[in-house]
Amino acid sequence: MKAPVSWIKEYVDVPEGTTTDDITRRLTMTGLKLEAVHSPGAAITGPLVIGRVLTKEPEPQKNGKVINWCTVDVADANDTGEPQGIVCGAHNFEVGDLVVVVLPGAVLPGDFAISARKTYGHLSAGMICSARELGIGDDHDGIIVLPADAGVPGQDAREVLGLDEEIIEFEVNPDRAYGLSLRGIARDVAVSVEGASNFRDPALRQTPAANDAGYPVVLADTAGCPVFVARKVTGFDPAAPTPAFIADRIAAAGMRSISLAVDVTNYVMLETGRPIHGYDADKLTGPIVVRRAVAGEKLTTLDGVVRELSAEDLVVTDDSGIIGLGGVMGGETTEMSETTTSIVVESAHWDAVSMFRTGKRHKISSEAGKRNERGVDPTICEAAADRVVELLVAHGGATADPGVTVVGTPPAQPTITVAGDKAARVSGMEISEQTAVEALRAVGCEVTGTGTLSVVPPPWRPDLTDPQDTTEEVIRLVGYDKVPSVLPVPPAGRGLTRAQQLRRRFSRVVAAEGFTEVVTFPFVGDADFDQMRVPADDVRRKALRLENPLSSEAPLMTTTVLAGLLRTAGRNVGHGLSSFGIYETATVTVPRGGATRILSVDHGPSADEFAALQAGLPAQPFHLALVGVGAAEEAGWWGEGRTADWADAVDAVRVVADSVGIDLAARGVDHAPWHPGRCAELSVDDTVIGHAGELHPKVCEAYGLPRGSVAAEVDLDVLIERGVHLRPAPTFSTHPVAKEDVALVVDAAVPAAEVEAALREGAGPLLESIRLFDVFTGEQIGQGRKSLAFALRFRAADRTLKEGEASAAREAAVSLAAERTGAVQR
Amino acid sequence: MSGPNSDYDPVEVTPLRADEVEAMRDAALDAIAGAHDLGALKQVRLDHAGDRSPLALANREIGALPPQARKEAGARVGQARGAVNKAIAERTAVLEAEQAERMLAEETVDVTLPTGRRRRGSRHPLTMQSELIADIFVGMGWEIAEGPMVEAEWLNFDALNLGPDHPARTMQDTFWTVPAENHVVLRTHTSPVQARTMLTRKPPIYVACPGRVFRTDEYDATHSPMFHQVEGLVVDEGITMAHLKGSLDHLASALYGDGITTRFRPSYFPFTEPSAEVDLRCFVCRGVDSDACRTCRGEGWIEWGGCGVVNPRVLIACGIDPEVYSGFAFGFGIDRTFMFRHGLEDLRPLFEGDVRFSSAFGTEI
Numbered sequence A: 001m002k003a004p005v006s007w008i009k010e011y012v013d014v015p016e017g018t019t020t021d022d023i024t025r026r027l028t029m030t031g032l033k034l035e036a037v038h039s040p041g042a043a044i045t046g047p048l049v050i051g052r053v054l055t056k057e058p059e060p061q062k063n064g065k066v067i068n069w070c071t072v073d074v075a076d077a078n079d080t081g082e083p084q085g086i087v088c089g090a091h092n093f094e095v096g097d098l099v100v101v102v103l104p105g106a107v108l109p110g111d112f113a114i115s116a117r118k119t120y121g122h123l124s125a126g127m128i129c130s131a132r133e134l135g136i137g138d139d140h141d142g143i144i145v146l147p148a149d150a151g152v153p154g155q156d157a158r159e160v161l162g163l164d165e166e167i168i169e170f171e172v173n174p175d176r177a178y179g180l181s182l183r184g185i186a187r188d189v190a191v192s193v194e195g196a197s198n199f200r201d202p203a204l205r206q207t208p209a210a211n212d213a214g215y216p217v218v219l220a221d222t223a224g225c226p227v228f229v230a231r232k233v234t235g236f237d238p239a240a241p242t243p244a245f246i247a248d249r250i251a252a253a254g255m256r257s258i259s260l261a262v263d264v265t266n267y268v269m270l271e272t273g274r275p276i277h278g279y280d281a282d283k284l285t286g287p288i289v290v291r292r293a294v295a296g297e298k299l300t301t302l303d304g305v306v307r308e309l310s311a312e313d314l315v316v317t318d319d320s321g322i323i324g325l326g327g328v329m330g331g332e333t334t335e336m337s338e339t340t341t342s343i344v345v346e347s348a349h350w351d352a353v354s355m356f357r358t359g360k361r362h363k364i365s366s367e368a369g370k371r372n373e374r375g376v377d378p379t380i381c382e383a384a385a386d387r388v389v390e391l392l393v394a395h396g397g398a399t400a401d402p403g404v405t406v407v408g409t410p411p412a413q414p415t416i417t418v419a420g421d422k423a424a425r426v427s428g429m430e431i432s433e434q435t436a437v438e439a440l441r442a443v444g445c446e447v448t449g450t451g452t453l454s455v456v457p458p459p460w461r462p463d464l465t466d467p468q469d470t471t472e473e474v475i476r477l478v479g480y481d482k483v484p485s486v487l488p489v490p491p492a493g494r495g496l497t498r499a500q501q502l503r504r505r506f507s508r509v510v511a512a513e514g515f516t517e518v519v520t521f522p523f524v525g526d527a528d529f530d531q532m533r534v535p536a537d538d539v540r541r542k543a544l545r546l547e548n549p550l551s552s553e554a555p556l557m558t559t560t561v562l563a564g565l566l567r568t569a570g571r572n573v574g575h576g577l578s579s580f581g582i583y584e585t586a587t588v589t590v591p592r593g594g595a596t597r598i599l600s601v602d603h604g605p606s607a608d609e610f611a612a613l614q615a616g617l618p619a620q621p622f623h624l625a626l627v628g629v630g631a632a633e634e635a636g637w638w639g640e641g642r643t644a645d646w647a648d649a650v651d652a653v654r655v656v657a658d659s660v661g662i663d664l665a666a667r668g669v670d671h672a673p674w675h676p677g678r679c680a681e682l683s684v685d686d687t688v689i690g691h692a693g694e695l696h697p698k699v700c701e702a703y704g705l706p707r708g709s710v711a712a713e714v715d716l717d718v719l720i721e722r723g724v725h726l727r728p729a730p731t732f733s734t735h736p737v738a739k740e741d742v743a744l745v746v747d748a749a750v751p752a753a754e755v756e757a758a759l760r761e762g763a764g765p766l767l768e769s770i771r772l773f774d775v776f777t778g779e780q781i782g783q784g785r786k787s788l789a790f791a792l793r794f795r796a797a798d799r800t801l802k803e804g805e806a807s808a809a810r811e812a813a814v815s816l817a818a819e820r821t822g823a824v825q826r
Numbered sequence B: 001m002s003g004p005n006s007d008y009d010p011v012e013v014t015p016l017r018a019d020e021v022e023a024m025r026d027a028a029l030d031a032i033a034g035a036h037d038l039g040a041l042k043q044v045r046l047d048h049a050g051d052r053s054p055l056a057l058a059n060r061e062i063g064a065l066p067p068q069a070r071k072e073a074g075a076r077v078g079q080a081r082g083a084v085n086k087a088i089a090e091r092t093a094v095l096e097a098e099q100a101e102r103m104l105a106e107e108t109v110d111v112t113l114p115t116g117r118r119r120r121g122s123r124h125p126l127t128m129q130s131e132l133i134a135d136i137f138v139g140m141g142w143e144i145a146e147g148p149m150v151e152a153e154w155l156n157f158d159a160l161n162l163g164p165d166h167p168a169r170t171m172q173d174t175f176w177t178v179p180a181e182n183h184v185v186l187r188t189h190t191s192p193v194q195a196r197t198m199l200t201r202k203p204p205i206y207v208a209c210p211g212r213v214f215r216t217d218e219y220d221a222t223h224s225p226m227f228h229q230v231e232g233l234v235v236d237e238g239i240t241m242a243h244l245k246g247s248l249d250h251l252a253s254a255l256y257g258d259g260i261t262t263r264f265r266p267s268y269f270p271f272t273e274p275s276a277e278v279d280l281r282c283f284v285c286r287g288v289d290s291d292a293c294r295t296c297r298g299e300g301w302i303e304w305g306g307c308g309v310v311n312p313r314v315l316i317a318c319g320i321d322p323e324v325y326s327g328f329a330f331g332f333g334i335d336r337t338f339m340f341r342h343g344l345e346d347l348r349p350l351f352e353g354d355v356r357f358s359s360a361f362g363t364e365i
C-alpha cells in the first residue's frame, strides 16, 4: 500500500516538525511496517520550471516526422528573461499552454543530463517534459499540459507536479487490513505518532436515508453478502477528465488512470478501504440478485477471461444472467465504457473467506479482491457509495438519483472476554489493567468491566476475534522495545540423541577419509535415472512427484543421493578438478503409497490419528553417498600415486560402519549406476544397506567423469539402528602366537570372503585372526583359477600352544575350505 | 698359558722394566688416539690389547718371575693394560657417537617438501553452522528435535493456525506433491517439527529444530528453493515475551559475540501472537557510525528472523492446554547466519558443490 504523506495529513494533524521518518518509525513499531519511502522528485536536480508556449512552428522533416520549433516564456528562470528556444516532438499542446520545461544544467531520472544542443537545425536549449521523462508516470504520448491556473512562467514546477511529495509504501500484514486505506493509516498515525491529533474520518459522513426508489437488489445469500448498497447517477459525462488530485493520488498508489468513473471508484477504495463497483445502468436489466453460482455457469470477466464458476462462488446477476463475480471482478456485459452516462454504484460487504477462495480458484488478484479477502469495515458501505456519488456529481457533471438502496445489515461485532492482566502475563511487562483498557480504547475498541474485560472491537478491525488478538494490540501500543530480557531456565537437558551424535560422527569419518561434503537439491527427473542407467522397472524410478516443480526437467523428489552427487562431480571436473572425493548425507524420499488427512484443529490428534499421519508420509531414510574421481593418493616426490578404485569406495563405507562396530558383508552384484562386475552390495546381517564400487563406464561418460571413477550410496539409518552401543571391553592373551600361512587355489568365481569364512570356521577357537594378503592368478595356477594367500595367527587364551596344535588347526581350516569352496592347497 | 719357568732370568724379563711397559702403554694409547674410525680402532685393539699384543705377552711373562718380583711387575703391567682398555672404551664411545651423528646427518631430509600424500576432506559449512547453532542450544539445556522434509499438510499448515483459507498460506510458496488428495507437501518451514514435538512430548518443552526447508523461489543470489532454518520452541508454565527476548539475546551473543543484542518489531505470523520480527545489533559496527557499514547497510541492525508467543490455537491443535501452558517460538535462517558471519553475498556457492568452496572451511568453522 502506497500512501502520499500529504493525503495522510488531510485526515490527521501532526505537530510541526514531525518528519516522515518519525511517522514511519512509529507506525512500524505499532504494526504498519515501512517498506520504503518514495520521493518521485529525488532523481531530478536543477531547473525545472513552468513555461508558457509563445510560438509553435511545425517543421516537417525528411524522415516524415514533424517537429515543433517552439519558443517558451520561462521568465527569469534562464537568467536572461528571453524566450527559450526548444525543439519538441509532441503535438498535444497549443500556443498559450502552460508546460513543464527542464533547462540546461538539470538532470532527469536515469542520470539524463540536459544541455543545449543542435538538433533539426536549431539550438534547442532544454526540453518540454512528458510525465515519463520526469519519472512520474507512463504517459509518453505527449508532454504535460498544466491547468491554466497551475502557476506562472518561471515558477519551480516541482510543487505543481507533486514532485516534492513523499510516498510511504507499507508492507501490510494480513492482520492489518485497515492499512490498505488512507482512512486506516491516518487513524494509526493519530493513535501512534506523538502529538498527532484531530483524526477526521473520511468515512464518517451524513448519508441519505434508504428508500424504495433505489435500484432493486435481492440478497439470496446473506452469509456471503450481508450488506448491499446501490446508488445511481444519471447525466454523467463519460468524456469528463479525471481531476489532477485524483489522477495523481491513484498514480502514487500504483494504479493506472482509466476513466473518471473508474478512477473515482478506485480513489474512494484507497480513501476508505471499501472496494466499489460501477455498472453501466443502461446495460442492467431487472433487479440485481446476489447468489451462489451453480457449478458450471460461465462468466466473462472484465479482463476478457471466460470463467467457469464453482458452486462456492458468489455472483451478482440481473435478468440477463450473471453480471459479476461478487467482490472480486465485474463482468464484461455491464462494464462502464466511454458511452456510459448512467451508473449504478455498488458498495457491498462480502464474506472474506469466500472472497479468498474465489480469488484463489480463479487466480484473480485485484486491488478489490485483496481488500475484500482480508476484511473491510462492513459499516461504511453507505458512506463509501455516497462519496462516489459526490465525486461523480462534482467532476462528471452527473445528477444523483434520489433512490437509495440499502439491503441487509452489517454483521454484529463480537465481544471478546479477556482478563485485565493478560497483556502483563503474556508480555512479562508490568502493564496495569488501566493501561490495557486505554490502549484498547485508543485503537477503537469499546471496553467494559474490571478484572475481566469485555472488549468489542471496532468494525474496521475484523482481525480482532480472540483474547490473544486484543492482547497483542495492548503490547504493541505499550511498546515491544520495552519487553525485558529474561533467560528462561529449562529442566536439565540430555544433550544430543545418539542418532544425532552418530550422524555427526559419520560425516566426520567420511571427511577424514578425504571426501569433501557438498549439498545438492533433491529434485530429479527421468533423465537423471537414464543417465544413471537405472532400469525402467527399478523401484528408484517410483519417486514422489511434485505438483509445481521449479523445472519440468526435475519434477521428482529423488530416491538416490547419487543423482545430485554425480551431477556435482561432473561439474567439478568441468571446473578443471581432476582428483577429488565428494560426499553428501541427506534424506531421500521413498513413496510407500500412503496418504495423510487434514485433521481437526480443535483438539490434539489421537495417538492413532498421529500414527496414521506418520504412516501416510513417504519413507525418508537418511543416506550417505560418495563419489571418488582420479587419484586416491597423488604421485609426488615420494613416488607413484594411486588411482582410486572400487575398493576405496567400499572401504569408505566400511570405515563408517566400523565406527559403530559393524562389520559389513559384501556380495558382488550388477546394480546401476555401477560397473556390472565391480559393484559390492553391502549388508548388515541380512539387511542390504547399499552399494559401492566402480561406476559403469557409460555412466562416467554421461556425467563427464573419467572412466574408473567410484561411488557408494548406503542407508545410514540402518547403521544408526544396528550400531553397537555399548561394546564390551576386550581381553587379550599374552601367550605366544603361532603363525601359519596358507595358499589356496580356487575357481576365479569363488568369492574370497567365502573362502575366508570357511577357513575361519574350520580353524576353530584357537584362531586369533586371519588376513588375506595376496591374490595371484597366472598360468601356473591355471585358467579360470586364482590363488588366495592367507596369514593365520593362532593363540590360546590360557596357555602356550603345544607343538602341532597350530598346524592341526590350519589343516582343519584348509579341509573345511576345500569342502565348502573346492579350494586346493598350493 | 705356560706355567712358571724357573729357568727364566727375571732380570731379562720385560715386565720388570718399567720403561718398556710404559713404552708399550704409550704406544697403545697413541694408536688408540690415532684411530679415526671404529674399523681402525678394532685393529688397534687387536694390536695393543689383543692376545698377541706386547702387553698381553708381557703379562704372560709375569708368572715366570720370582714371587717377590711378581707383585710389582703384575701391578705395573696390570695398570698399563687397564689404562689401554679404558682408553679403548672411551675412544669407542667417542667414535660410536661420532658415527651415529654422521649417520643422522646423512639421513637429513628437506622438511620443506610437500607432505600431503593423502587427500584432505572437508565438511560443508552449512552442516557445521547448523551443528554450531545446535551446540549453543544444547549448552542452554535445550534439546534438538527433528522431523521429515516431506511433510503432512496438516502439520505444515493447519496445526499451525494456517487453515486452508488463511491469507498467509499464500505468502509461503509451497511445493505440493501429487496426488493433491494425499495432502503431502515439502515443508515450507521447520515449524511442523514444533507441532510434532508438542504432539509427542509433554511440557516443559525446550527444543530447537534445525533443518532443510523448501519454497518455490527461483534460484538466484538471494533465493534458493531449498534452504536451512532453525526454530526454537519453549512451552512451559508462565512463559512470557520476556523469556523470548532473553533467549534470543543469549543466542545473539553466543553466535555473534558478547554485547550483541536483539530488538523486536511488530509483525504477523499465524502461529504466534504477539508476533515480532527480530533484528540483530550489527556485529560489525555495533550500531556506532553505521553509515559506512556494509554489513547492515547503515541500519545498525540486521534483520534476523521472526518470533512470537505461541498462538493458543496452535497449542490446542497440538493437544496442549493453553490455560496451563504458554510458550514462545522463533526462527531464523542458518544459511543467512552463515552468510553474515563469513561475508558471503551470493548464496549459490552453498549449493553448487564446487569442492573448492567446502574445502575452504575444513572440518570446523
Ligand SMILES: [Zn+2]
Pocket: B282, B283, B284, B285, B286, B287, B290, B293, B294, B295, B296, B297, B298, B299, B300, B301
Ligand atoms: Zn553495521
